[in-house]
Amino acid sequence: xxxxxxxxxxxxxxxxxxxxxxxxxxxxxxxxxxxxxxxxxxxxxxxxxxxxxxxxxxxxxxxxxxxxxxxxxxxxxxxxxxxxxxxxxxxxxxxxxxxxxxxxxxxxxxxxxxxxxxxxxxxxxxxxxxxxxxxxxxxxxxxxxxxxxxxxxxxxxxxxxxxxx
Amino acid sequence: xxxxxxxxxxxxxxxxxxxxxxxxxxxxxxxxxxxxxxxxxxxxxxxxxxxxxxxxxxxxxxxxxxxxxxxxxxxxxxxxxxxxxxxxxxxxxxxxxxxxxxxxxxxxxxxxxxxxxxxxxxxxxxxxxxxxxxx
Numbered sequence: 001x002x003x004x005x006x007x008x009x010x011x012x013x014x015x016x017x018x019x020x021x022x023x024x025x026x027x028x029x030x031x032x033x034x035x036x037x038x039x040x041x042x043x044x045x046x047x048x049x050x051x052x053x054x055x056x057x058x059x060x061x062x063x064x065x066x067x068x069x070x071x072x073x074x075x076x077x078x079x080x081x082x083x084x085x086x087x088x089x090x091x092x093x094x095x096x097x098x099x100x101x102x103x104x105x106x107x108x109x110x111x112x113x114x115x116x117x118x119x120x121x122x123x124x125x126x127x128x129x130x131x132x133x134x135x136x137x138x139x140x141x142x143x144x145x146x147x148x149x150x151x152x153x154x155x156x157x158x159x160x161x162x163x164x165x
Numbered sequence: 166x167x168x169x170x171x172x173x174x175x176x177x178x179x180x181x182x183x184x185x186x187x188x189x190x191x192x193x194x195x196x197x198x199x200x201x202x203x204x205x206x207x208x209x210x211x212x213x214x215x216x217x218x219x220x221x222x223x224x225x226x227x228x229x230x231x232x233x234x235x236x237x238x239x240x241x242x243x244x245x246x247x248x249x250x251x252x253x254x255x256x257x258x259x260x261x262x263x264x265x266x267x268x269x270x271x272x273x274x275x276x277x278x279x280x281x282x283x284x285x286x287x288x289x290x291x292x293x294x295x296x297x298x299x300x
Contacts, residue, residue, distance in 0.1 A: 108212065113208070
């Protein structure tokens with residue numbers, strides 16, 4: 001499966017994860033919803049939607065975890081009739097990332113969790129040092145960054161422009 | 166509160182050379198119950214053994230060989246043995262290379278019988294008693 005990344009250090013660990021865990025889709029994103037890397041998606045619109053939903057699910061699960069357990073939940077698993085999804089958090093020195101993955105009966109939750117642990121370790125080891133002047137994501141930059149990331153993931157053709165309502 | 170599988174796991178873990186015994190969900194590859202010696206990664210064993218058992222079961226079916234009765238993987242530093250009873254649960258044992266596989270196979274198949282005595286895959290009271298008596 002082909003990997004497309006915005007940040008190159010994610011490529012090798014994500015490729016290993018996808019190959020070994022035999023997942024159908026994988027997406028690495030910032031908690032803000034910006035895509036960092038993807039595998040298995042063919043349409044940029046799907047990536048945008050998946051990023052938004054994964055970021056929202058992650059935020060919800062984190063808050064729910066804080067509410068019931070005093071700390072955020074680290075993983076979220078949903079099993080559908082044919083496909084399952086797993087969302088986990090990866091902590092690196094460059095900040096936290098979210099990984100969304102979709103798998104079917106070719107894999108299993110146990111395998112995905114096991115290889116996700118490996119992915120977390122490899123990403124933590126490969127992550128670059130954080131930028132000193134890194135600023136929070138602002139709404140005005142978010143659209144531009146999102147479009148730039150999607151263009152890098154899918155090429156320039158057929159860009160989807162996001163506009164403020 | 167002890168799980169309904171504690172007796173089965175106790176019997177298996179008491180065999181010489183057994184490092185870990187686990188009840189694993191074949192579909193999810195996660196531990197249902199386990200008795201794991203210090204230093205063994207139960208989650209990793211469960212995920213890989215369940216995947217291996219599932220692949221073997223599907224391969225045997227595709228080859229029209231019927232159900233898998235016993236699965237054994239011999240590796241340089243140990244063995245993995247697994248049996249499943251047609252449901253989702255698989256019994257997995259990890260042993261040293263020198264362990265007596267014949268004895269372990271017999272105990273695994275006996276443990277499997279206790280699964281099949283009840284419809285829900287849980288060991289019956291009689292099977293639990295049998296396990297207690299064999300201590």
